[in-house]
Amino acid sequence: HALIGELRKAIEDGGLEMHYQPKVDVRVGRVVGLEALIRWRHDGVLVSPASFIPLAEECGLIVPLGQFVLRQVCADLARLVGAQVAVPVSINLAGQQFDDPALAADIAMTLASYDLPSHLLEVEITEGTLIEDVAHSLENLRALSVLGIRTSIDDFGTGYSSLSYLKKFPIDVLKIDQSFVRDMLTDSSDAAIISAIISLASSLRMDLVAEGVEQQAQADRLLAMGCAIMQGYLYSRPLPFEEMLTLLRRET
Ligand code: G
Ligand code: G
Ligand code: MN
Numbered sequence: 001h002a003l004i005g006e007l008r009k010a011i012e013d014g015g016l017e018m019h020y021q022p023k024v025d026v027r028v029g030r031v032v033g034l035e036a037l038i039r040w041r042h043d044g045v046l047v048s049p050a051s052f053i054p055l056a057e058e059c060g061l062i063v064p065l066g067q068f069v070l071r072q073v074c075a076d077l078a079r080l081v082g083a084q085v086a087v088p089v090s091i092n093l094a095g096q097q098f099d100d101p102a103l104a105a106d107i108a109m110t111l112a113s114y115d116l117p118s119h120l121l122e123v124e125i126t127e128g129t130l131i132e133d134v135a136h137s138l139e140n141l142r143a144l145s146v147l148g149i150r151t152s153i154d155d156f157g158t159g160y161s162s163l164s165y166l167k168k169f170p171i172d173v174l175k176i177d178q179s180f181v182r183d184m185l186t187d188s189s190d191a192a193i194i195s196a197i198i199s200l201a202s203s204l205r206m207d208l209v210a211e212g213v214e215q216q217a218q219a220d221r222l223l224a225m226g227c228a229i230m231q232g233y234l235y236s237r238p239l240p241f242e243e244m245l246t247l248l249r250r251e252t
């Protein structure tokens with residue numbers, strides 16, 4: 001596969017870049033966090049990770065790719081701290097990264113090398129990854145939690161987690177999957193699922209982020225239902241670091 005060789009090269013020669021999408025607390029209209037999303041500039045075109053992350057997972061490149069992400073995000077975070085506009089940044093972890101026994105130590109070392117407090121880094125793990133091996137996930141989550149790293153369940157509602165697992169996992173945030181947000185105004189089942197996720201988060205004392213918010217009417221409805229932190233094109237697309245820095249500076 002020619003693309004595998006080119007991806008390996010991109011990981012080694014800086015062909016990958018991180019973009020950042022804000023999470024907004026709509027009660028106060030402020031950016032309260034960012035999600036880091038990887039981009040590959042290949043022949044001048046940005047390639048979506050939806051196509052190359054699965055490839056990286058298949059050919060053993062996901063761990064080196066994840067190490068690039070961790071270092072780049074910490075380097076960017078250090079610049080946000082320097083500019084006095086730092087907010088927590090979340091990174092996405094694929095299953096093999098989350099299962100890597102060296103993950104917590106890698107994160108601790110990288111944070112320390114940039115002199116960053118652990119609360120500025122968060123991780124997003126999909127529900128599917130978490131329930132693959134519950135005992136192992138619990139151990140990994142505890143290792144991150146002991147470090148002070150906040151953990152989110154990404155795409156929540158799509159992976160068939162049972163409530164009993166949720167109770168055991170030290171998880172800080174549920175991210176409501178964008179598939180529910182998309183049709184919530186017209187599909188009463190989607191609205192009902194969102195409502196159930198919101199009460200679940202409240203009972204388990206977890207924070208909430210709604211993903212894929214594109215319309216003001218969706219944001220209004222989500223806020224009325226009890227979810228105040230939103231992420232989506234209504235607020236901003238994922239932006240290159242320099243543009244995100246400008247946006248954060250303008251806010252303060
Ligand atoms: O950014 P975009 O919406 O195109 O992302 C597509 C998918 O790629 C999402 O599922 C997202 O979680 C995943 N993704 C984006 N960046 C990263 C990353 O740095 N690491 C991993 N493992 N997945 C990522
Ligand atoms: O799987 P994960 O949730 O990590 O990835 C989020 C994906 O959703 C990224 O590919 C990101 O670019 C995309 N995204 C972010 N905001 C919106 C939005 O408002 N609408 C849509 N359709 N996609 C979005
Ligand atoms: Mn995510």
Ligand code: NA
Nearest residue numbers: 154155175211
């Ligand atoms: Na998601």
